[in-house]
Structure formats: structure tokens, C-alpha cells
Amino acid sequence: MSMNRKDFLKNSALASAMLFVPRFLRSAQYDALTGAAQGKVLVVIQLGGGNDGLNTVVPWQNDLYYKARPQLAHAKGECLRLDDDLALAPGMEGLKGLYDAGHLALVNGVGYPNPNRSHFRSMDIWQTASPADQYWSDGWVGRLLDAQCPDCKPYHAIEVDEGLSLALKGKSMNGIALTNVEQFYRNTHEPFFNAIASQTPPAHDDHPALAYLHKTLIDTKESAAYLHAQHKIYSTKAEYPQNPFAQHLKLVAELIVSGSATQIYYVSLGGFDTHAGQKGRQGKLLAQYSEAVAAFAKDLQQNQRFQDTTVLTFSEFGRRVAQNASNGTDHGTANNVFLMGGALKKPGIYNPLPSLADLDDGDLKYSIDFRRVYASAIEGALGADAMRVLGERFEGLGIV
């Protein structure tokens, strides 16, 4: 059956030249982590809608910033100062704590050539890690799974959400999406599902689509059973805020501490598309983000797992430098990315903010390709070969 699947992929009109060699160059470190309780973990946090990076990491000494945003700029006195140039937005005390403890690295000016200002398209580009002029139909996390096959399991990559993002869809293997382990288990272990999934597969199935459906069915059921068993091991006593995003991170922490073999978790916080009345809305979201992440870090620290964990936070684009007429900001380009973890090699502010005096038609110019950040996370956080996932060599950042 696996031969058929492979042939299917090889021949499929959808699988093109992007088909990589389906294996990692495995290091000892990597072998050790599969299925091991002490494995390294990468958590990706996606801020959906285009977070305004300039009002998140604030150039609090820069007159151009205040000039471009007369109503929207954060007052100097309110900002949480990181150094002589940059500060975090008010309300992000949790993140500031992580910065002070050396658990946060801030990468400025992350983007890609020929930026696209459509949410969908730019998110596609981030999730597939494709060049801006190519349309890829699989995601970078999914390809990371593919590269581990035949030992790959869907639960090696989990999205805590109602549906699976493109990022977690590979060529031969997909991650899984769930928000509630118990419910996921119940849905995949009710009588009808049991009856269909328990049927003995034929020794030889020359119908690739049918074989794929049944394989997905059985994988789903097995993953649910695995996670159900793992999840019983640890349930956190730590306090998390009551919003869905924080609760999703809580589930991630429980699975990490339980020793689930999951290597990548994908969590989203949406609502950052602040074209109007930005200050209140973004402030609320950033506070939510910061509080949840701080609770998550604390929980992992108490369980001695923070040193194995890297958290990468991104948004599909930043916003324009100048505010608009509705006290909001419109879609822009380059943005900041956060890397967090208990064992960062290079915490702090990695590079300066792009110049506010040298803009590209009102937008910040990117200086770091986002795939370098991915390469850093894939190699640094997981010890895997980023080249196999990204299709070309990107120099890491040396942060993780």
C-alpha cells in the first residue's frame, strides 16, 4: 500500500518538482527524540489578520513613528522599555518578563521579496514557505512530517483548532487538528466509526484514493487513542486565563509535559486585522497573547520542559507605517517575529527595526527572509534538516 501511495504522489499532477527526498538526514539527536518524553518541541503561534508589529515592538524614541501615527502611537511613558530604541506595547508585561529572563528573542524586519498584501495569499506563503510567485499545495510542517516517514505519525504535528491549516498538510502525511482530546477520542471511537475503521484492510489495495481514505481513518483513530492515553498522564494545575487561546496553550503544555511524541504544535490567535479603532482591539489581543504565553512558559518551567521548547510567533504581514483615517492601519509587509524558549542561544533584540526613513511605498523593508526563521526553528529547535523541508538552503539565525 505504501508503494501505491508513493507512486500516486510521484505521478500526481499536484506533486511536482517540489517532491523532496522523503527522509531526514537523521542525526542521533533526532532519533532520540521521536517518541521520547524528553524530545524537543516547537510551538508555532500564528497571529491571524496581520498584527501591527510597529505598535507591538515600539520605536519609542523615534520621531518618525510619532509623526506617522499621531493618534495611534503608544506614548513614551506607557511603553515597556527593552532598550534605548525599542519597547513592548503597554499590557505586555508577561512577555517583558520573558525578555528580562533571557527567554525571548526579537527578530525585526522579517518578510519576503515581492510581498503580498492579501491575507489569504500572504498566509499561504507563510504556511507553505513558498516563494511569493509560486503556489504550493503543501505546508512546511506537513513536509517536516513527510520527511520522517515511514515512522511519521499524524500526532507528531498537532494544530489546536477546529480545522487543519495548510501548514500541517504534507504530501503523504497530514498533522491533526483538535481542541479537545476527550471529544476527539469520543468522535473517533463511537460505534459506527469503530465498525468502519476496524475492518481488516486487504493485503493489497490497488486503489490509491480508497487506500488513502482508509489510512486516514485508521491514523485518526490511532492518534486519538494515543493522545487520549497520553493526556491522562498530566493535567496542569497551573492557572491560565479563561480565553480560548490560553486554553489551547494549556492543552499544548499538558501534552508536552505528558511526554507526547508530538514535535510541533500549531496555535492561532486571530482578529489582528485592525483597519479601524486599532488601539483598543490590538491592545486587548496583545495582552491576551502576552498573558497566555507567560502562563505557558511558567507551566513548562515548573515541569522542567521549557528548556526543550521553542515558541515561534509570526503574523502573515505587518501593517503600513502611517495610520489611516479611521485610527487603524492597513495591510503592510515586513514584521517582527518572536522566538521564545528556555534555552535560547541568543536572546534579546536580534537586529534593529527597519528604517522608518527608508520605506518602500509606505512600508517597512524586510531584511530577514521568513524562511531563515523557519530554518532556525527546524534545525535549532528540532535538530532536523531544514533544507529537506524548505527546498533550498536558508541560513539560520543562531538564536535557537
Added chain:
Amino acid sequence: MGIDRESQRKIQHLYLRAGFGETPQFLKANAARPLAWHVDRLLQDADKIEDLTAIADPTKGHEKEVGKFKMGQIFERSKKDLKELNLHWLDQMADSKAQLREKLTLFWHDHFATSVPVGYLMQVQNNTLRRLALGKFGDLLHAVAKDPAMLIYLNNQQNKKGHPNENFAREVMELFTLGIGNYAEKDIKEAARAFTGWQVNAIGQYEFNVRQHDDGHKTVLGNAGNLKGEGVIDILIAHPQTAKHLARKLFAWFVNPISHAESIATIENWLNQSQLDIGKTLRNIFLADWFYADEHLGALVKSPVELLVQYKRLLKMELPNTTFLLKIQQSLGQMLFMPPNVAGWPNGTQWIDSSTLLLRMKLPLVLFGADEFDIAVKLDLDDEGPDISETNIPKKMKAEVDWKDFIAQFGDLPEQEVVQAMVDALVVAPQHRIDLANLRKFADPDSKTEMVKSLALRVMALPEFQLK
């Protein structure tokens, strides 16, 4: 009279590919007719062209207005319009006699994937696609290249003399005609210049703005001259790679996502012999023996829209809540008028992951009120799509279903034969993984009617039912 299973299966296959499936009652009544009769029927019925008219023309009374298209002047972003348009098209796909034309309209909506948040402009484009769906590809391409939604979507409004925007020129070569690798960057740059000045005016119509058109000398794919946009389109239509690209796409979409060099070459031949006549080429495909080869039956996964339309057709299903239909599209990954990008939707097994498979297997029970809809919908990145904000969606859907005709097909069979007949009527994929005895355990024993209904829901929940 027993129906020959193999010929029944071929007829099912034809209707699932050329349309959105036929009912068990139709299949039973017409199983003895030759395939050629069915192919003729599909093509004849496709002669009828029904425009979508869900959204009223907002330019009435503004006909004299000049200037460049601006969203928000005459044309407003409207989530309500996008919802109306979506639901109307779903209904039309299910109810129209012109099944093949509706199917092709969906094919072209995927091929010429466009998304702008103005329902009326999407409706105009959809009607253009439908009108030209089965004719010469060249006529369709010329029309799409001047379609207002397309010009806006691919930034041709910003394509001006001296400041070319290459978006449309790139996609027309990469995705709509030649396919990647069959042109040079230089060809795109030169072609973009030829499309300068192709704009949409204030009342949402194509207009050639001669002042912004670059009428200088250009060379596109070896053809030199003071090319205009129309000239570039003609070059692309005549280019041999276009027939190759279309042949591959038609095969992947209508026959099998796993390519087959010989059959694709045959399709390419038919396209070339007919000056890229889509209707004639499809007719040849549907009449070809290889179209009905075992390996092709059930080789494709029904797209979410195809699945919903088939439910509507099979059981004349009407839902008390229409937002639900949009949420299902969103959850399963295919919202009409909202393709993920200009490359269209991924095809084949990419529709299926753990979440979508679980939902598909639960869907019939939810639709027909036997189970609760407790699946939250993943929030979208922004608010450009149709309106799905309604929150008081009933947990139990209880679709209105006309079971009468459906049940009648199985009513006169002995009980132990119902389950096999049901699987035969609803599944075109191979049955070797289906355990009939297991299925029968889920039949409602209350009455024959309830038994037929409960089995139908279970068969429609099978992985095999997801295939076409």
C-alpha cells in the same frame, strides 16, 4: 429485472464526473440504455444556459458615470451578496437540467480562480464562465481576460504604461494556458505591457484606456510587433503548450489525478483537432472506453461543493438554516467564490485530513437530524467572505427531505438485499472494504421505511461515498 452491476456503475461514474450524480430512481429506470444515450442526454441538456440572477445590477441609474472602478462607490463589499450568490449557485447546480454546464462552470471557476468581495462582479464572471463553458477555449479566454472581477483580482487596474504590473500576464501563462516552465520571464514582462490600459470603469465594465496603454514594440513567445492584449491572448491560444496544459487539467479533473500519458495525449489531440472545443473534447472523453476503466472509477474525491450538491440532488434536500451550508463549505475547505488563491483549490486526496474526514462521516447524520452539529468552524483570517456570522444555528438540522421516491426504489426488495442495493446505488468506488453485515447492524429495525432511511445515512457516511 436485475440490473447489470457493471453497466450501472459506468453510468454512475459518468454522471458523477459530468454532473453531480444521479438518483437511484433514475439509474434504475435508465440502466439498460447505452452509455452513448446518456452522453447525448448530458450534452443536449447542457444547451440550456441559465444565468445566475441572485444579485441585482447596482449600476442601474449610474450608466453615465465615468472614471475608474472604485470599490465603495457604486459597488459595495457585501457579505450578504456573497452568501446569496453562493446559495443560489448551489441550488442551481443541484436543480438544473444542464448538469454538464454547471459542472463545467465549477471547473472554470477553479481554473480561472478569482475572488473579489463584490457579489455582483462575481456573478457577472460566473455567468460568463457558464455561457462559454462548453465552447471554444479561445472565446472563453478572451472573455475572461476582459472580465472585471479578474482584472481587479489580478491587479490589472494598476498595470499602466511605464509602470507595468505583471500579475495578470504571469498567471495567464502559468495557470490559464501554457503551464509553468513554458515561457520566459521576458515573455511575462512583454505581455504585461500589452495588457496595459485594460481597465474596469466606474460602472464595472471593461474599458480600454488608450492613454495608459503601451503601444510600443514587444516580443512575446517569439512573436514580435506592436502587440495588444488581444494579440497576446491569440498567441497563447495558438501555442501548442496550451492544448497540452488543458489536456492534463481535464484529465486530472474529470478522469484521474494520477496522470496517464497515453490518454492525455489523446485528449490533447482532440483539443487540437477541434480548435480547443471543450464540449466536443468532453464528448470524446465520455465516449472513450478508457474513461470507464476500473482504475478511474472512484479515483477522485468529491469536492465539498460536489458532496453538498449531491446530497441536495439525491434527496431534494432543503435545509432550515442556510448559514449551515456555508459553514460546511468552510469546514470542508471549499467556499464558492472564495478560492484559496489564483491557482484554485487543491484536488484529489488533498480534500481529506482527519478533521474533514470526521466531518464528512458525520455529515449525513447531522443533515438529517440524527446527530448534533457540534463542530465549531475555524475562524477566517479576515472578513472578506460571505456572511456566516449567524450563531443561532440549530444543533439538529432536520433537513426537509423528500424520501418518497428514494425509498420506493428499495421498498420492494427483501430486507436482506436492501443493504447491497443501497451500496450499489450510492457507491461507485470498489466495495471490497465494505462489510455489509456490519452495516446492517446500524439499520433501524422499526419499519421498512426507517430501515431504508437509516441505511442510506450510513452508506452516505462511508469513506467510499466520498469518492467519485
